[in-house]
Amino acid sequence: MLKKETNMPFIKVExxxxxxxxxxxLIIDVTRAASEALGMPKEAFYVVVNENSADNWGIGGKTLAELRKH
Incomplete structure (x- = not known):
């Protein structure tokens, strides 16, 4: 159980x-790495994965969906 004053890091992955x-x-590995890096228990971390359509990502002026076609 965490103490109330414990810092609760929030990690957002796009x-x-x-x-x-x-x-x-991804959630397991990111949590483990952050726990080790910060010396905090894994239970202290919130991890949110925001999943986006390849049509919503742009790289070099093209959507990721378009780049995957080639």
């Missing part, structure tokens, strides 16, 4: 489409 398994692994 990604294109990912499978459920990929997101679960």
């Amino acid at each position: 990604t294109a489409e990912a499978t459920r398994e990929q997101k679960e692994k």
Whole structure:
């Protein structure tokens, strides 16, 4: 159980489409890395994965969906 005064870091990850398994692994790995880096228990971290359509990502003036076609 965490003390009330414990800092509760919030980690936000933006990604294109990912499978459920990929997101679960991402959350586990990001939480572990942050816990080790900050010396805090894993339970202290909030991790949110925002999944975006490839049509909503732009790289070099083209959508990620368009870049994936080539």
